Structures are given as C-alpha cells and as structure tokens.
Amino acid sequence: xxxxxxxxxxxxxxxxxxxxxxxxxxxxxxxxxxxxxxxxxxxxxxxxxxxxxxxxxxxxxxxxxxxxxxxxxxxxxxxxxxxxxxxxxxxxxxxxxxxxxxxxxxxxxxxxxxxxxxxxxxxxxxxxxxxxxxxxxxxxxxxxxxxxxxxxxxxxxxxxxxxxxxxxxxxxxxxxxxxxxxxxxxxxxxxxxxxxxxxxxxxxx
Amino acid sequence: xxxxxxxxxxxxxxxxxxxxxxxxxxxxxxxxxxxxxxxxxxxxxxxxxxxxxxxxxxxxxxxxxxxxxxxxxxxxxxxxxxxxxxxxxxxxxxxxxxxxxxxxxxxxxxxxxxxxxxxxxxxxxxxxxxxxxxxxxxxxxxxxxxxxxxxxxxxxxxxxxxxxxxxxxxxxxxxxxxxxxxxxxxxxxxxxxxxxxxxxxxxxx
DNA sequence: TACAAAAAATGAACAATGTTCAAAAATAAA
DNA sequence: TTTATTTTTGAACATTGTTCATTTTTTGTA
Numbered sequence: 001x002x003x004x005x006x007x008x009x010x011x012x013x014x015x016x017x018x019x020x021x022x023x024x025x026x027x028x029x030x031x032x033x034x035x036x037x038x039x040x041x042x043x044x045x046x047x048x049x050x051x052x053x054x055x056x057x058x059x060x061x062x063x064x065x066x067x068x069x070x071x072x073x074x075x076x077x078x079x080x081x082x083x084x085x086x087x088x089x090x091x092x093x094x095x096x097x098x099x100x101x102x103x104x105x106x107x108x109x110x111x112x113x114x115x116x117x118x119x120x121x122x123x124x125x126x127x128x129x130x131x132x133x134x135x136x137x138x139x140x141x142x143x144x145x146x147x148x149x150x151x152x153x154x155x156x157x158x159x160x161x162x163x164x165x166x167x168x169x170x171x172x173x174x175x176x177x178x179x180x181x182x183x184x185x186x187x188x189x190x191x192x193x194x195x196x197x198x199x200x201x202x203x204x205x
Numbered sequence: 206x207x208x209x210x211x212x213x214x215x216x217x218x219x220x221x222x223x224x225x226x227x228x229x230x231x232x233x234x235x236x237x238x239x240x241x242x243x244x245x246x247x248x249x250x251x252x253x254x255x256x257x258x259x260x261x262x263x264x265x266x267x268x269x270x271x272x273x274x275x276x277x278x279x280x281x282x283x284x285x286x287x288x289x290x291x292x293x294x295x296x297x298x299x300x301x302x303x304x305x306x307x308x309x310x311x312x313x314x315x316x317x318x319x320x321x322x323x324x325x326x327x328x329x330x331x332x333x334x335x336x337x338x339x340x341x342x343x344x345x346x347x348x349x350x351x352x353x354x355x356x357x358x359x360x361x362x363x364x365x366x367x368x369x370x371x372x373x374x375x376x377x378x379x380x381x382x383x384x385x386x387x388x389x390x391x392x393x394x395x396x397x398x399x400x401x402x403x404x405x406x407x408x409x410x
Numbered sequence: 411t412a413c414a415a416a417a418a419a420t421g422a423a424c425a426a427t428g429t430t431c432a433a434a435a436a437t438a439a440a
Numbered sequence: 441t442t443t444a445t446t447t448t449t450g451a452a453c454a455t456t457g458t459t460c461a462t463t464t465t466t467t468g469t470a
Contacts, residue, residue, distance in 0.1 A: 007446085032319075035427060046449045048431085057428065112317065114237075117382040128386025135387060153405060157390055158398035162371065165399060169374025170366070177322040181333030182340060185362055193363035194370060200358060201406060240456065251420045253460085262457065 015053045017043050019067065022060055026105050031061070031113070061109060062119035068106040069130035075099045076137060085144035090199055092141060093167045097191055100171035108175055111168060138164055151205050170194055220258045222248050224272065227265055231310050236266070236318070266314060267324035273311040274335035280304045281342060290349035295404055297346060298372045302396055305376035313380055316373060343369055356410050375399055 021042040025034040036057060040047045054060045075095050082088040100107040109116065110130070120128060139160045145151055151159060170191050173179050184190045226247040230239040241262060245252045259265045280300050287293040305312040314321065315335070325333060344365045350356055356364060375396050378384050389395045 036429085037427080047429085048449055049447080051429070052447075111383060112377070112381055114381065117386055120386065127388060128383070131383060131386050132388075154402055155398070158395065159402045161375070161389070161395055161399040162402045165374030165378060166367065166371045167374070168378060169370030169372070172317070172377050173370060173373060176317055176319065178316060178333070178336060181322055181325065181336055183332060183337075184366070190363065190366055193360070194366040197359055197364045197367045201410065204409075205406065241458085242456085252458085253420050254418080256458070257418070 011053070014045075014049075015063075018045075018050055018053055019060065019063055023064055023067070023106075026064070026109070031105055031109060058115045058119040058122070061113065061115035064106075065109045065113075065116040066130055068103070068110045069134065071103065071106065072096075072099050072110070072134060076134075079137075085141050085148060086150060086202070089138075089141045089145060089163070089202070092138065093163065093195060093198070096167050097171060097195060100167075100175065101191070104175050107171060112172065112176075135160070135164060150202075154205075166198055167195070216258070219250075219254075220268075223250075223255055223258055224265065224268055228269055228272070228311075231269070231314070236310055236314060263320045263324040263327070266318065266320035269311075270314045270318075270321040271335055273308070273315045274339065276308065276311065277301075277304050277315070277339065281339075284342075290346050290353060291355060291407070294343075294346045294350060294368070294407070297343065298368065298400060298403070301372050302376060302400060305372075305380065306396070309380050312376060317377065317381075340365070340369060355407075359410075371403055372400070 018039060022034065022039045025038050025042055036050055037047055039060075040050050050060075054063075075098065076092070079088055079092055079095060082091060117128070139156060142151070142160045142163065143156050146154070146156060174191055179187065179190055186193060223244060227239065227244045230243055230247055241255055242252055244265075245255050255265075259268075280303065281297070284293055284297055284300060287296060322333070344361060347356070347365045347368065348361050351359070351361060379396055384392065384395055391398060
C-alpha cells in the first residue's frame with residue numbers, strides 16, 4: 001500500500017504545483033493573459049501533463065477560486081473574536097474591501113469570472129459552497145444584530161444580500177476600471193469614502 | 206460633393222450594420238461565444254471588411270457599449286419627469302435593475318467587461334463619458350435630496366457612489382451567476398427583496 | 411462607351427489559444 | 441532482466457483575432 005500511497009501524494013503535490021504556478025502567473029500578468037502553455041513552462045512540465053491533472057482550464061480556475069476563498073477566510077479569521085455583531089459587521093465589510101483590493105485578480109476570479117461557475121455546472125458538486133460559507137458569515141452577523149435590537153423592520157436574508165452587494169459593487173467597479181474611467185473628487189479614497197457613508201447609515205439602524 | 210457625401214453615409218450605414226449584427230449575436234449566444242467570423246457571416250460580408258470599419262474587436266465592443274448606454278438612457282427618460290428627488294432616486298435604482306435584468310449581456314459589456322475600457326485607454330478620448338453621464342443622473346438626484354433636507358451628515362459624491370455600488374453589486378452577482386450558485390429562500394425575487402431593504406433604509410434618511 | 415484610377419471588399423495566411431492522444435520515457439512488479 | 445503499468449510528452453487539430461496582397465467594384469474622364 002505504501003507505493004500507491006506515495007503515488008497519491010505525488011499526484012496531489014503536482015496538482016498543487018500546477019495551481020501554485022498558475023496563481024503566480026495570474027497575479028503577475030493577469031488571468032486572461034495566462035495560457036496553459038505558460039503554466040506548463042512555469043513549472044517545467046509539458047502541456048499534456050497539465051491536462052492529466054486537470055480536465056480543462058475551468059477546472060484550474062475553479063480550484064484556484066477555492067484557494068481564494070481559503071485566503072479570504074484567513075482575512076476574516078480575526079473578525080470572529082469581535083463580540084459586538086454591529087462592530088463585526090462594520091469590520092467585515094472593511095476586511096472584504098481590503099481583501100478585494102489586495103487580491104484583485106483572485107477577487108475577480110472568485111466573484112466575477114464565469115469559469116468557476118461553469119465548472120460547477122459541469123460537475124456533480126451540489127452548489128457554490130465557497131460562496132455559501134462566506135455569505136453565511138454575513139447572514140449570521142446580521143442575524144445577531146437583529147437579535148440585539150438593530151435593523152428593526154428588516155428581513156435578515158435580503159438585508160444581508162444588500163450589504164454584500166454594496167461592498168461587492170464597490171470592489172467590482174474599482175477592479176473593472178469603472179472608477180478610474182470616471183473622475184472622482186478623491187479618486188484614491190472613493191471606496192473607503194463610499195463605505196463610510198454606509199457605516200454612517202447602519203450606525204443609526 | 207454629393208458622391209463623397211453618399212460614401213460617408215454608406216460607410217456609417219455599414220458600420221451600423223456590423224454593430225447591429227454583432228449585437229444580435231451577442232444577445233443570442235453571448236459575447237464570449239461570438240467571433241468576428243460569426244459577425245461577418247451574419248451580415249454577409251467577409252472578415253476583412255469588418256476590420257476595414259473597426260480597428261479591432263475592442264472597438265466593436267466599445268461602440269456597442271455606447272449603444273447600451275443610449276438604451277439605458279431610454280429607460281431613464283421617464284425618471285426626469287418625477288419632481289420629488291427622493292421618489293426619483295427610488296425609481297432610478299429600480300429602473301437600473303430592470304435594465305440590467307432585461308439586457309444582461311449589454312449590462313455586462315457596459316459595466317463589467319474590460320474591452321470598452323481597454324479601447325478607451327488605447328484611444329485619444331478623454332474618459333468614460335457614458336459612465337460619467339449616467340453617474341451624474343445619480344449625483345444630481347442625490348444632491349437635490351440633500352437640498353430638500355435628506356441625507357443629513359452625508360457627502361453627496363461618496364453617497365452617490367455607494368448607491369450606485371449597491372444596485373450594481375446586486376445586478377453583478379445575479380448576472381455572473383453568484384446568486385444562482387447560492388440558494389436563497391426566494392431565489393426569484395432576491396434582487397427586488399434586497400432593493401426593498403435599501404428603500405426602507407433611505408426612506409428614513 | 412471605354413478605360414484608367416481610386417475605393418471597397420475579399421479570403422488565404424499567420425500566430426496564438428485550448429485541447430487531444432498516440433507514442434515515448436520512467437517506474438514498478440515479476 | 442524482462443514485462444507491465446504509470447507518467448510524461450509534444451506534435452497535431454480546431455478555433456480564435458488579425459493582417460494584407462489581391463480582386464472586385466465604383467468613380468472620374470476622354
């Protein structure tokens with residue numbers, strides 16, 4: 001059994017190597033500018049080998065999208081030590097924006113590109129688990145806010161979706177160059193300025 | 206002069222024909238699935254001809270993105286007869302969502318795809334005029350709300366950006382399949398339910 | 411009308427991409 | 441050592457955006 005065992009580990013290692021190389025190139029020169037040949041070159045394997053370990057490009061992009069969610073989880077970790085749900089909700093949005101701006105290509109992959117979702121559709125997996133888990137962080141926190149007497153007259157799930165949309169929308173516009181295309185009074189701080197307006201609002205609810 | 210004149214008009218007509226064919230295919234089978242050869246076939250011209258009238262694919266996508274903004278302008282038209290700025294702001298968001306859902310490929314092109322912005326960067330045009338005009342509709346309305354005593358303690362531009370991000374974020378998540386990937390309690394109405402939470406909030410400001 | 415010049419349209423050809431698969435190389439089992 | 445299995449390879453294919461020398465059409469002139 002030890003040989004088969006080692007082989008299995010080697011397979012996993014190579015898979016991880018491919019993902020690591022792909023991620024490096026994605027961040028370095030953009031996802032669209034990265035080809036399978038580039039990835040193969042980067043890790044000194046042939047094109048064919050990549051296709052032994054991944055069904056197609058979508059599979060690579062999906063696995064990398066999952067890694068992105070792990071990393072987002074790392075950013076979120078410190079949030080769960082915050083007792084006050086309102087304070088946690090405030091910081092959560094800020095952390096989300098921080099992650100998006102510091103990991104633009106990964107964020108794009110996680111929340112914008114079609115590839116990961118196309119992979120899900122063509123696979124037997126139940127649904128978008130990564131998104132579900134992240135959205136649950138928001139929902140749970142909003143629920144606790146409600147239980148503490150905030151957000152009177154609001155519904156938990158739609159309100160959570162609204163909050164998520166708000167931060168996602170800002171990140172999206174920024175990453176897809178729709179803020180650079182415009183000319184804001186304070187172009188460098190428009191995301192945080194916008195988020196601050198939101199903070200002012202929920203502080204009163 | 207009449208010949209040169211007619212020629213110029215014919216050139217414009219063919220350009221428009223190409224754009225019309227492209228748009229039809231985009232809506233029918235998606236932007237990513239549409240090739241220049243497809244477009245040429247659709248209008249019974251050769252590939253080369255398309256390149257006589259457009260520098261590259263980005264140029265087509267940019268022009269089509271501008272057409273999208275004209276269409277969005279059509280949706281917005283009735284808004285300007287609404288006197289009360291708060292009421293106008295409410296309806297504006299709703300109209301925006303309606304446009305996005307009824308014209309998903311076009312919306313994607315206008316607010317998500319990189320092509321139109323890449324075209325702008327490689328051209329001598331000043332900036333993203335289409336986006337500027339649309340965002341001005343929001344800003345003007347928010348400004349009028351402020352002048353009427355609403356949104357006390359808020360700043361016009363960041364607040365407008367926040368509002369835009371909120372609706373854009375919802376549309377974006379929907380169009381890029383991040384709501385289908387999740388499982389909402391009411392999947393079919395999550396956008397409107399989310400928007401309603403927003404309405405409840407601003408009604409109090 | 412006939413014919414040369416200009417303009418417009420063409421499609422074969424190129425480089426780059428994702429993908430496949432028979433063959434080669436490396437490893438394991440006997 | 442020899443055979444069987446696994447892993448790796450890279451040439452080949454279809455499809456893409458793009459170019460450009462050539463052909464076709466239109467215009468201007470005698």
